Amino acid sequence: MSDSDKPKKPQLIQPRTLKGFRDYLPESMIPRERLIQIAREVYRSFGFSPIDTPTLEYLEILTGKGSDETDRQLYKFQDHGKRDVGMRFDLTVPLARFVAQHINELGTPFKRYHIAPVWRGENTQRGRYREFMQCDFDTIGTLSVAADIETGLVINALLSAIGFERFTIHINNRQVLNGLLEKQGLSEQATPVLRSLDKLAKTGEDKVVAEMIATAGTTEEQARSVLTMATLEGTDQEILTQLKPLVRGSELGEAGVERLEQILAGLQSGGVPSERIKLDVSIARGLDYYTGAIFETFLDDLPNIGSVCSGGRYDNLAELYTKRQLPGIGASLGLDRLLAAMEELNMITKVKTPADVLVTYFDKGSLGKYLEIAASLRTAGIKVELYPDTKKLGQQLKYADARGFDYAIIAGEDELSRDALQIKDLKTGQSTEHLIANAATELAAIIKKADSH
Amino acid sequence: MSDSDKPKKPQLIQPRTLKGFRDYLPESMIPRERLIQIAREVYRSFGFSPIDTPTLEYLEILTGKGSDETDRQLYKFQDHGKRDVGMRFDLTVPLARFVAQHINELGTPFKRYHIAPVWRGENTQRGRYREFMQCDFDTIGTLSVAADIETGLVINALLSAIGFERFTIHINNRQVLNGLLEKQGLSEQATPVLRSLDKLAKTGEDKVVAEMIATAGTTEEQARSVLTMATLEGTDQEILTQLKPLVRGSELGEAGVERLEQILAGLQSGGVPSERIKLDVSIARGLDYYTGAIFETFLDDLPNIGSVCSGGRYDNLAELYTKRQLPGIGASLGLDRLLAAMEELNMITKVKTPADVLVTYFDKGSLGKYLEIAASLRTAGIKVELYPDTKKLGQQLKYADARGFDYAIIAGEDELSRDALQIKDLKTGQSTEHLIANAATELAAIIKKADSH
Numbered sequence: 001m002s003d004s005d006k007p008k009k010p011q012l013i014q015p016r017t018l019k020g021f022r023d024y025l026p027e028s029m030i031p032r033e034r035l036i037q038i039a040r041e042v043y044r045s046f047g048f049s050p051i052d053t054p055t056l057e058y059l060e061i062l063t064g065k066g067s068d069e070t071d072r073q074l075y076k077f078q079d080h081g082k083r084d085v086g087m088r089f090d091l092t093v094p095l096a097r098f099v100a101q102h103i104n105e106l107g108t109p110f111k112r113y114h115i116a117p118v119w120r121g122e123n124t125q126r127g128r129y130r131e132f133m134q135c136d137f138d139t140i141g142t143l144s145v146a147a148d149i150e151t152g153l154v155i156n157a158l159l160s161a162i163g164f165e166r167f168t169i170h171i172n173n174r175q176v177l178n179g180l181l182e183k184q185g186l187s188e189q190a191t192p193v194l195r196s197l198d199k200l201a202k203t204g205e206d207k208v209v210a211e212m213i214a215t216a217g218t219t220e221e222q223a224r225s226v227l228t229m230a231t232l233e234g235t236d237q238e239i240l241t242q243l244k245p246l247v248r249g250s251e252l253g254e255a256g257v258e259r260l261e262q263i264l265a266g267l268q269s270g271g272v273p274s275e276r277i278k279l280d281v282s283i284a285r286g287l288d289y290y291t292g293a294i295f296e297t298f299l300d301d302l303p304n305i306g307s308v309c310s311g312g313r314y315d316n317l318a319e320l321y322t323k324r325q326l327p328g329i330g331a332s333l334g335l336d337r338l339l340a341a342m343e344e345l346n347m348i349t350k351v352k353t354p355a356d357v358l359v360t361y362f363d364k365g366s367l368g369k370y371l372e373i374a375a376s377l378r379t380a381g382i383k384v385e386l387y388p389d390t391k392k393l394g395q396q397l398k399y400a401d402a403r404g405f406d407y408a409i410i411a412g413e414d415e416l417s418r419d420a421l422q423i424k425d426l427k428t429g430q431s432t433e434h435l436i437a438n439a440a441t442e443l444a445a446i447i448k449k450a451d452s453h
Numbered sequence: 454m455s456d457s458d459k460p461k462k463p464q465l466i467q468p469r470t471l472k473g474f475r476d477y478l479p480e481s482m483i484p485r486e487r488l489i490q491i492a493r494e495v496y497r498s499f500g501f502s503p504i505d506t507p508t509l510e511y512l513e514i515l516t517g518k519g520s521d522e523t524d525r526q527l528y529k530f531q532d533h534g535k536r537d538v539g540m541r542f543d544l545t546v547p548l549a550r551f552v553a554q555h556i557n558e559l560g561t562p563f564k565r566y567h568i569a570p571v572w573r574g575e576n577t578q579r580g581r582y583r584e585f586m587q588c589d590f591d592t593i594g595t596l597s598v599a600a601d602i603e604t605g606l607v608i609n610a611l612l613s614a615i616g617f618e619r620f621t622i623h624i625n626n627r628q629v630l631n632g633l634l635e636k637q638g639l640s641e642q643a644t645p646v647l648r649s650l651d652k653l654a655k656t657g658e659d660k661v662v663a664e665m666i667a668t669a670g671t672t673e674e675q676a677r678s679v680l681t682m683a684t685l686e687g688t689d690q691e692i693l694t695q696l697k698p699l700v701r702g703s704e705l706g707e708a709g710v711e712r713l714e715q716i717l718a719g720l721q722s723g724g725v726p727s728e729r730i731k732l733d734v735s736i737a738r739g740l741d742y743y744t745g746a747i748f749e750t751f752l753d754d755l756p757n758i759g760s761v762c763s764g765g766r767y768d769n770l771a772e773l774y775t776k777r778q779l780p781g782i783g784a785s786l787g788l789d790r791l792l793a794a795m796e797e798l799n800m801i802t803k804v805k806t807p808a809d810v811l812v813t814y815f816d817k818g819s820l821g822k823y824l825e826i827a828a829s830l831r832t833a834g835i836k837v838e839l840y841p842d843t844k845k846l847g848q849q850l851k852y853a854d855a856r857g858f859d860y861a862i863i864a865g866e867d868e869l870s871r872d873a874l875q876i877k878d879l880k881t882g883q884s885t886e887h888l889i890a891n892a893a894t895e896l897a898a899i900i901k902k903a904d905s906h
Contacts, residue, residue, distance in 0.1 A: 013517050015554035015774040017507055018538060023551055025559065026502030033493070033503050040486070045831050047808035047838025049479030050486050054470055054584055055508070055540075055570065056528075064466050075509075077530030080574040085471060087508075098476055101468035106478065107855060109841050117508065121533040131507055144841035146820060153828075262820075269821035271828040321468040355500035367599060367715075368722035375606075375724040378498050385500025388562050388597035402560060 020122065020130030026352045031339060032133075035162060036115055039135050039333055042157045043113035046150060048137050051112045053094040059084035061097050064320040073120040087119040091136045091332075092317075099140055100321035108141025108326075129336070138330025140317060145259055147329050148293040148313060149266030155297055155309045156272045158333055163347055166300035167308075169272070170280035173260045173293050174312070177284065179253015180229055180246055184222045192216035193223075194284060197230055205231075229281055236264055236279040243281070256292075263293060291315045295331055302341050308334045351404030355383040356447055358400040359409040364390050366416055373409060373421060373436060380440035382447065400426055406450065407443065411436075473575065473583030479805045484792060485586075488615060489568055492588050492786055495610045496566035499603060501590050504565045506547040512537035514550050517773040526573040540572040544589045544785075552593055553774035561594025561779075582789070591783025593770060598712055600782050601746040601766060602719030608750050608762045609725045611786055616800055619753035620761075622725070623733035626713045626746050627765070630737065632706015633682055633699055637675045645669035646676075647737060650683055658684075682734055689717055689732040696734070709745075716746060744768045748784055755794050761787045804857030808836040809900055811853040812862040817843050822869055826862060826889060833893035835900065853879055859903070860896065864889075 017023055024032060040050070056079070063071050063086070076086040088094050091114045099110065115135045122128035137154060139147040152169055159167050181190050196211040203211075205227055212223040229246050232239045240261060247253025260279060267277055283296050292313030299308060311331025318326050342348050359374050361367070374384045385405075387396050393410065400408050410431070411421035421439055423446065424431040434442050470476055477485060493503070509532070516524055516539070529539040541547050544567045552563065568588045575581035590607060592600040605622055612620050634643050649664040656664075658680055665676040682699050685692045693714060700706025713732060720730055736749050745766030752761060764784025771779050795801050812827050814820070827837045838858070840849050846863065853861050863884070864874035874892055876899065877884040887895050 012775065013513055013773050015514070015550045015771075016511065017554075018509055018511060018532070018536065019534070021507035021509060023507070023555065024503075024505040025555060026504060026565070029503040029505055032505075037490075044807040045836045047806055047811075047836065049806055050477075050482040051479060052477040052482055052485075054474035054476070055572070056471055056474060056584070058469065058471060060466055061468070073533075075530075075532065077528075079471070079528065080526075081472070083471065097468045101470075102476065102478060107852070111838070112479070119508070131509070139841065142841040146814065146824075146839060146841040149820075149824065150839065150841075153824075157831075266820060266824055269824040269828075271825075318468075320466050322465065353500055353502055354497040358500075361599065367602075367719060371599075371602065371606075371719055371722040372724075375722075378610075383498045383500065385564070386599060386603065388592065388595040388599040388603075399560070 018130070020124040020128070022129060022131070026354075027350055028339075030351060030354055031342065031348045032335070035335060035338065036133070036135065038161045039115060039158060040113070042154060042161050043137050045157070046111070046137075046154055048111045048113040048139075048154075051098065051114055052116060053088070053091075053098050053114070055087055055117075056085045057088055057094060057097065059086045061321075062086045062088065062093055064093070070120070073122060075119050075121060089120050090118050091116060091134045095136070095138060095140075096318040097321055099326060100318040100324070103141075103322070103324060103326070109147070110140040111138070112140075113137040133335050135333040135335050136330060137332075138317075138328050140326050140328040143327050145262045145266065148259070148263050149270060151293070151295055151311060151329050151331055152263065152267045152272060152277070153270040155295060155331060156267075156270075156276060158309060159297065162338065162342075164299065168276055168278050168298050168300060169267075169309075170278050170283055170296045170298065170307075171260070171263060171293065172280055172283045173256045173263075174284065174290050175252050175256025175292055176243060176247060176260065176281065177229070177256075178291075179250035179256050180226065182252055183247060183250040184218075184225055186216070186218060186222055186226070189216040189218065193218065193226060197226060198284070200227070200230060200282070232281050236277065239279050239281065240264075259293070289314055293329065299341055299345075301345060305337055305341055306334075308338050308341065310334075349404075353385065353403040353405060355385045355405065357382055357384050357407045357409055357443065358396070358403070358405045359384055359386045360393060360396045360400075360411075361387045362390050362393055362396070363413055363416075366411070366413075369411070369416055373411065373439065376436075376440045377409075377443060380444045382440065382444055397424075397426070406447070409439075471583070473577040473581070475582060475584070479807075480803055481792075483804060483807055484795070484801045485788070488788060488792065489586070489588065491614045492568060492611060492788075493566070495607060495614050496590050498610070499564070499590075499607055501564045501566040501592075501607075504551065504567055505569060506541070506544075506551050506567070508540055508570075509538045510541055510547065510550065512539045514774075515539045515541065515546055517546070523573070526575060528572050528574060542573050543571050544569060544587045548589070548591060548593075549771040550774055552779060553771040553777070556594075556775070556777060556779070562600070563593040564591070565593075566590040586788050588786040588788050589783060590785075591770075591781050593779055593781040596780050598715045598719065601712070601716050602723060604746070604748055604764060604782050604784055605716065605720045605725060605730070606723040608748060608784060609720075609723075609729060611762065612750065615791065615795075617752065621729055621731050621751050621753060622720075622762075623731050623736055623749045623751065623760075624713070624716060624746065625733055625736045626709045626716075627737065627743050628705050628709025628712065628745055629696060629700060629734065630682070630709075631744075632703035632709050633679065635705055636700060636703040637671075637678055639669070639671060639675055639679070642669040642671065646671065646679060650679060651737070653680070653683060653735075685734050689730065692732050692734065712746070742767055746782065752794055752798075754798060758790055758794055759787075761791050761794065763787075802857075806838065806856040806858060808838045808858065810835055810837050810860045810862055810896065811849070811856070811858045812837055812839045813846060813849045813853075813864075814840045815843050815846055815849070816866055816869075819864070819866075819869055822864070826864065826874060826892065829889075829893045830862075830896060833897045835893065835897055850877075850879070859900070862892070 074086045079085045192215045196208050209223040212218045232242050243257050290312035294312040296307035297309040313329040315327050317328050374386045377384045408424045419436050422431045527539045532538050645668045649661050662676040665671045685695050696710050743765035747765035749760035750762040766782040768780050770781050827839045830837045861877045872889050875884045
């Protein structure tokens with residue numbers, strides 16, 4: 001090819017994102033960052049520490065315990081050193097590996113939070129994303145009911161801090177169900193029994209009983225006793241009263257009920273309003289893994305979106321990686337689900353800027369003055385954007401509106417000759433004149449007053 | 454294999470991380486999160502908005518402009534849909550793709566920050582990591598000097614907020630160098646000239662001149678004039694005075710010097726102490742890409758670790774993905790380098806907990822009381838961990854020491870019978886008794902007083 005044949009400009013590459021992956025523009029990233037920051041602050045207020053782990057792990061670490069489905073969804077490849085590696089698909093497997101590796105240095109109880117993306121090659125037709133944020137907290141190395149109670153306290157604090165008032169934390173204890181199964185001689189058949197029980201809402205009691213008899217080989221009486229427990233209703237106290245005879249004689253079941261009582265009492269001591277707590281014997285959260293207290297959280301105004309914060313107690317976090325038995329308890333805040341709910345409930349003010357004020361710029365010779373004004377506002381804790389170009393005032397105000405600024409500072413030759421500026425409230429359209437020397441204090445007061453409304 | 458042959462427990466998987474990847478334990482993650490949070494707050498205070506982009510991009514997006522070296526280092530593979538994908542190796546290429554894709558919705562000026570990990574299959578023998586955090590801010594869609602000035606203001610605000618007082622922001626303008634080359638008729642040979650110039654510190658003036666003559670085909674006079682400029686010394690004003698005659702006659706060069714003067718004046722108006730600013734004609738930051746103002750930032754106490762915050766102005770961010778010309782300016786905070794420097798300068802207090810206070814727990818019957826105390830402290834803004842097990846007080850205090858708590862709350866039967874508790878200052882070892890009803894307010898005051906020291 002001769003030089004003259006070479007195209008001067010290569011063809012444009014189409015700018016696009018992969019299916020199942022998302023760009024976050026400011027409008028969606030600002031509420032996201034707010035939520036993540038609130039989660040951090042709440043976790044810290046209970047003494048949970050931040051950790052982070054690598055995005056890539058040895059494949060054998062990730063596939064150790066995974067189901068066939070997680071294995072299929074794993075993003076995996078060979079790295080430059082021909083190692084088989086994969087991108088983490090949750091934060092629990094990396095936590096298990098992390099704790100097994102560092103437990104001597106970490107000590108127990110070890111309380112950590114971890115807020116980070118995970119990847120799964122999901123079927124996007126189900127509306128799933130292939131990259132999403134997880135937001136987990138766990139307490140490792142203690143069997144104490146204090147840690148169970150704290151899990152509920154953290155959930156209450158998280159949702160309250162985000163701005164929810166009407167939500168219900170559903171609580172159960174796997175020990176109770178396991179105790180009943182033990183008492184009925186069904187411990188060995190727990191898996192098929194629970195699998196049938198899971199269909200209760202869909203198929204009704206009689207079909208579930210029939211299935212338990214057919215697939216788990218229970219008697220009708222055994223099946224009915226499991227159903228009796230799973231369908232208990234009433235106040236927490238009423239349910240506890242009905243539970244006790246059902247598990248009597250099973251050490252596990254009795255201990256489970258006692259622990260539920262302690263958890264409910266502890267949540268009250270810790271300040272959770274009683275209407276936010278519900279003992280719910282119908283939740284099991286999957287067949288394996290969880291062995292004690294279980295939590296699910298529903299928004300009273302949007303129960304159908306499912307649990308927005310779930311978790312529970314497990315006996316042995318890191319059994320694949322260490323002989324040391326590490327019990328723990330934790331839960332995970334469902335960021336995407338919460339953000340969708342907040343949008344639906346109009347809890348999110350749509351803005352495209354994190355700043356409070358736009359300083360307009362329409363006199364090139366006064367740039368130094370505008371820079372001084374912006375700096376003095378920032379010193380007073382006000383977030384300020386200085387418009388970079390000397391466009392017409394109308395254009396700059398249109399920009400301020402589109403971005404969602406609350407205020408604009410306007411200082412033309414006129415105002416500057418009086419050492420003054422105007423603060424324009426972009427919601428009301430009203431302007432007030434202030435001396436530059438006082439503007440920072442006065443605007444800070446205006447913003448504070450507006451925020452408190 | 455018969456059932457009895459099945460191993461009861463599979464062999465343990467060795468818990469380990471991949472070479473070049475790091476776990477962050479609380480002790481290192483707490484200062485990291487603090488730094489990132491400061492960066493967020495500073496960026497926001499100037500009106501930069503957060504965005505995020507996917508970890509994985511179409512390979513063609515990532516390799517569009519990359520050098521052979523970045524291509525070699527790319528983590529790339531085929532996804533489940535047989536698409537060629539890669540993990541982002543910086544935040545600039547994704548920004549270019551993002552802006553090209555969304556510019557109509559974003560509008561200009563578009564100011565964004567992006568704090569996220571990137572991946573490069575680097576040679577770890579050079580002490581490099583394969584996963585590291587980038588922390589970038591950019592203003593897209595304006596040529597205004599106000600944006601150049603602001604870049605320096607943000608750098609000053611970032612380092613001040615982190616806690617540095619002694620640092621120097623080196624500033625140059627590529628237009629000045631390009632203007633001189635233009636005036637000398639060396640525009641076409643810019644690349645070999647600059648490549649030779651880069652060796653100045655290593656080989657000395659005469660060798661550089663010889664190389665320019667040999668590889669770029671300059672005359673001795675041309676080479677000397679480039680060297681004269683690159684070695685100018687003195688105050689910013691003295692350098693400006695010497696620069697002017699060197700670029701006289703080159704429109705680009707004269708404009709470049711004028712712009713440097715505006716930037717220096719603007720930084721002063723914006724409140725940057727003059728000792729933190731240094732006009733430095735020797736910095737070029739690579740041969741391509743940057744076309745205007747350039748910034749590098751050095752810690753006065755550790756200059757040898759290199760620049761901790763660098764960036765500059767570019768003419769056309771997204772030319773591979775859109776016909777629209779998008780000039781901009783931005784810089785990047787070097788998180789890892791800064792954290793290493795802070796450690797070396799003893800600016801980091803080593804703690805393994807983000808909480809202020811450990812509430813000890815040594816009477817099972819009083820758990821409700823401890824939960825109430827912890828809740829009341831949290832309401833006062835105090836970060837509280839409740840020890841979950843009723844171990845001996847000595848063991849709990851040892852734990853508090855190891856974790857780095859400042860205070861412990863001790864309330865045995867004795868204190869509780871008086872509705873009181875003890876606040877133990879773990880640094881001095883002194884305890885004071887407080888009524889439970891007053892403890893939150895009084896401890897908040899104690900913490901505030903200690904923090905202000």
